[in-house]
Amino acid sequence: MSDRGIVDTSAVVQSYRGKSGAPKFASSSEALLAYAGAFAEKDLDFIRGAISEETLLELPMVKPCRLLGVSEIVSAHTEAFKTISNATFELHSPIEKGSLAIAEGALKVSRAGKEETHPLGIVAETNNGKLKRVTLYFDARHHRLWSDKTIL
Amino acid sequence: MTPSAAFDAFCKAWAKGDSESVGKLFAEDGMFDVPIIAKPAVGRAAVEKQVRVLSHSQKDVVTRVLNSVEKGNTGYFEGAFEAAVIGAGGKIDGAPVRTDFRFLAVVEMENGKILRLTEHFDRRPLYPEERQRAYMLNRRTPYWQKTVDAECLEWSVYNNMHFPVRYSRMPYEDYAALLEDVTLWDVGLERQTQIKGPDALAFFDYLSCRDMSSMAVGDCMYALICHDSGLLMADPVCFRPYEDTIWLSHGNADLTFWARGIAMGSNWKVDVTEPDIAPVQVQGPLAREVLDPITEADLSKLGNYKCVVTKVAGYDAVVSRTGWSGGFGYEVLPFESTVNGPAVWDAIVKAGEPYGLKITGPIWSRAVERGVTDFNYYMGSDINPFEDVASKFVHLEKPADFVGKAALTKIKQDGVKRHSVGLLIDGEVPRLEWFWDLQDQKGRKGLVRWAAHSFALDRSAAIAVVDINIKKGDRVTIETPYGKMNAEVTTLPFVKKAS
Numbered sequence: 158m159s160d161r162g163i164v165d166t167s168a169v170v171q172s173y174r175g176k177s178g179a180p181k182f183a184s185s186s187e188a189l190l191a192y193a194g195a196f197a198e199k200d201l202d203f204i205r206g207a208i209s210e211e212t213l214l215e216l217p218m219v220k221p222c223r224l225l226g227v228s229e230i231v232s233a234h235t236e237a238f239k240t241i242s243n244a245t246f247e248l249h250s251p252i253e254k255g256s257l258a259i260a261e262g263a264l265k266v267s268r269a270g271k272e273e274t275h276p277l278g279i280v281a282e283t284n285n286g287k288l289k290r291v292t293l294y295f296d297a298r299h300h301r302l303w304s305d306k307t308i309l
Numbered sequence: 310m311t312p313s314a315a316f317d318a319f320c321k322a323w324a325k326g327d328s329e330s331v332g333k334l335f336a337e338d339g340m341f342d343v344p345i346i347a348k349p350a351v352g353r354a355a356v357e358k359q360v361r362v363l364s365h366s367q368k369d370v371v372t373r374v375l376n377s378v379e380k381g382n383t384g385y386f387e388g389a390f391e392a393a394v395i396g397a398g399g400k401i402d403g404a405p406v407r408t409d410f411r412f413l414a415v416v417e418m419e420n421g422k423i424l425r426l427t428e429h430f431d432r433r434p435l436y437p438e439e440r441q442r443a444y445m446l447n448r449r450t451p452y453w454q455k456t457v458d459a460e461c462l463e464w465s466v467y468n469n470m471h472f473p474v475r476y477s478r479m480p481y482e483d484y485a486a487l488l489e490d491v492t493l494w495d496v497g498l499e500r501q502t503q504i505k506g507p508d509a510l511a512f513f514d515y516l517s518c519r520d521m522s523s524m525a526v527g528d529c530m531y532a533l534i535c536h537d538s539g540l541l542m543a544d545p546v547c548f549r550p551y552e553d554t555i556w557l558s559h560g561n562a563d564l565t566f567w568a569r570g571i572a573m574g575s576n577w578k579v580d581v582t583e584p585d586i587a588p589v590q591v592q593g594p595l596a597r598e599v600l601d602p603i604t605e606a607d608l609s610k611l612g613n614y615k616c617v618v619t620k621v622a623g624y625d626a627v628v629s630r631t632g633w634s635g636g637f638g639y640e641v642l643p644f645e646s647t648v649n650g651p652a653v654w655d656a657i658v659k660a661g662e663p664y665g666l667k668i669t670g671p672i673w674s675r676a677v678e679r680g681v682t683d684f685n686y687y688m689g690s691d692i693n694p695f696e697d698v699a700s701k702f703v704h705l706e707k708p709a710d711f712v713g714k715a716a717l718t719k720i721k722q723d724g725v726k727r728h729s730v731g732l733l734i735d736g737e738v739p740r741l742e743w744f745w746d747l748q749d750q751k752g753r754k755g756l757v758r759w760a761a762h763s764f765a766l767d768r769s770a771a772i773a774v775v776d777i778n779i780k781k782g783d784r785v786t787i788e789t790p791y792g793k794m795n796a797e798v799t800t801l802p803f804v805k806k807a808s
Contacts, residue, residue: 259385278387298433298439
């Protein structure tokens, strides 16, 4: 694993909260980290302000996992935040190229008294200071077993 | 070499199945990790082996990088993988399944070599099902939860017990583990019919059409069990762990009820029961390396088809040099399996970690290649032992009387009508869910009873019982759910033990 340290995503979210109006990200890396921080803090208002009708989110651990536009994204996050007791991203510093940023890290989830760690990659793209796309890459099999509530 | 150049070379070599070239891209202590392997491959040789096994089942591979970012020795690559995968979703029929998904690859370099290549993706395209639903109508083996934790996808039912048959891997990975490393199978559903008492051996000999009178303590013997009309009920491997005790480790048949019924009210001094014994199989060339350190007995001295009463991981058990792989391996039969079995299982898994042990079901593909079958009352309808692969074990002239002797004698006098053969099938076979009819150009008939994709032959292979006049080299037509398929008759086994 890279020796780059873990980024404090909460601090990135906080730095945008102090500004007036909806967040307008200075870089794709900050957009990526701010989304991760807002997700961990279940800050639906922040996420709503960071997206547009053109935003695409691909999140294997929520249902449906492909979300397009404000309505779908807000609705899915509302449901996800009800289900998840605690979920935090531990991300290394992203590498960015223009409007694209990619980072590696892990999603840590607490449920039923157990902590699970899922290694992942996360890609974020921005457009005019808003999130254009966020895609999580990780094996969500264990999450599906849990959230489908069908088998186990 | 930059991360971009290294990843490009990696993708090109993977697409060709060139694991050696992939290995050369990595540093000596390089690491390769993807979600579909149990743990990262560390070291050039391990990386090369892992890539060889994974890429074996993938054809027409195309990898496209959609986005990439790079800084110093680290590169991130968002891409799309497209391939035809043999065994996607664990299918065992040999049909390539279109499997496309997106991924994120991370490449870290050191001195021009790959120090780490990690891919992140969701396994759903490869394994769409989480697992089969199970109901409480059938018994569980003591290892049920272990198989769930090991990501079993699919169970069959066998002796009214759940039988784990398919896990979250491409079938070739399991096949390669059996031939190159070691595998652990939950076969606790192989119930033991225990015959105990002073007449145990004589009574057993009465039940079997093979001469069992020479079976000594510590022997294992393959038996053919027929009922009184000469139809095959089961073909168990049997153990004699003690002087007065014989276990018939039987297939899917109510053998204990049947044997107990014969013993009831008779003069045989035996008690017939089903003890709390649930076997596991440790199969593969490294089986001894795994089991020996946790077994009290010296397994290097345990010959083929021999068994010993010993301790495994401190628990009383019988260990035998037997199994259903058609190759090297052991069976472990813990005493009081419902209590001690899970701990024995865990000990085997732990002992197997350094050897790449994989928890798998029986490897159908290898069984077919080796001509290893399983006949039982419920699936073996209308088969008599002369028609079976193991017909040489019918001993009509043995000194003792046995169940079915009169019927089998008449069958032989009238002339055996069918025999078991191998089939080399043209094309990909569907999953064999029930037997397929076949006939040759003269209208002589037969029945395909086993079929699978053979990795050794790289084609479809089957085992059939056919008209006695259908011989090696003849052509037959099979009726499958995919339609008619042609095949050539051959002899069994398809491959020798060492291959």
